[in-house]
Amino acid sequence: MCGDIARIYFYMADKYNLNLSRAQQQLFMAWHKQDPVSARERELNQRIRQHMGHDNPFVSGEQQWVLGYTPTGYGLH
Structure with a gap:
């Protein structure tokens, strides 16, 4: 669940x-590693994509968070 x-x-x-x-980044990266994406989380992410037209790219694997990641702010446009 922490992931x-x-x-x-x-x-x-x-x-x-x-x-x-x-x-925070170090903690969340550790949680992500300790609790990988589950089948249930993938399924929910896919349903969100179908309903909203986008998903969480950190669940789908399209993006990876690394220490020092610079947020894009794509939701602010």
Whole structure:
């Protein structure tokens, strides 16, 4: 479950140009590694994509968070 939370934080930070501290990034990256994307999470992500037209790229694997990642703020446009 912690990995799910981490990927939600990654998504929100990237989409809305939010800054995560170094400690937050390290914690969330550890959670992501300890709790990989599950089949249930993939299925939910796919349903969200079908309904909303986009998904969480940190769940689908289209994007990876690395320490020092610069959020794009794509949701602000």
